[in-house]
């Protein structure tokens with residue numbers, strides 16, 4: 001079977017990948033050369049040499065980003081819940097001879113809470129807004145990230161920012177209606193015909209949620225795409241008040257775990 005025939009057999013494709021023989025997996029993609037045009041803007045915002053780095057690509061799809069990060073020397077784990085996309089990803093990695101460097105697993109993002117591994121770089125693009133429990137996912141990923149996260153989400157228009165106050169008086173909640181207040185629109189029905197689009201945060205909401213999970217935003221190389229550094233001086237809310245809530249949410253015996261932590 002030629003590469004084109006195999007590409008056809010594995011369709012439909014969401015990632016347009018330029019295969020080694022010059023053919024493409026989704027040349028007529030409705031967004032253009034996707035996600036190549038996004039990568040072109042992001043690629044200089046992360047280290048060119050990723051030798052020795054471990055990378056986790058969440059919602060890896062056909063593995064466009066896993067591939068590019070592996071080409072830079074990283075050892076990559078890609079996860080996705082969709083078996084069809086993982087088939088594409090495994091086949092593509094073989095075509096580039098990178099199948100030893102990349103491991104794909106069928107997993108839900110929340111399953112990561114029950115794994116031991118941590119990663120230098122967590123690639124979290126195009127998934128956050130598809131989740132019913134987005135902050136839980138971000139709390140889990142904060143535990144998994146050693147250095148850097150590249151984060152992308154569907155978002156609300158606008159780039160307003162504000163210095164979020166330490167406290168808001170009970171009778172002064174009007175401030176929370178300002179455009180810059182960190183917020184997220186809930187999509188009860190569909191957005192762009194897709195019933196799995198649940199949330200659209202605003203710009204300050206993204207910065208604040210990342211901050212609340214222990215990340216500092218250091219750059220925005222592309223629309224809706226944030227470079228977030230795991231800042232050890234920033235406490236994640238898990239280190240402060242809600243560790244037991246987190247443990248309960250990931251299905252752990254929180255009473256026992258909290259006692260263990262206190263005894264340490």
Ligand SMILES: C[S@@+](CC[C@H](N)C(=O)[O-])C[C@H]1O[C@@H](n2cnc3c(N)ncnc32)[C@H](O)[C@@H]1O
Pocket residue numbers: 035058059060061062079080081082085107108109110125126127130131
């Ligand atoms: C919009 S695509 C984004 C693909 C890729 N990350 C990108 O930015 O081009 C969303 C991908 O995330 C996967 N996905 C959605 N929800 C997920 C979840 N809860 N856990 C793991 N993967 C998920 C989908 O199967 C799909 O491949």
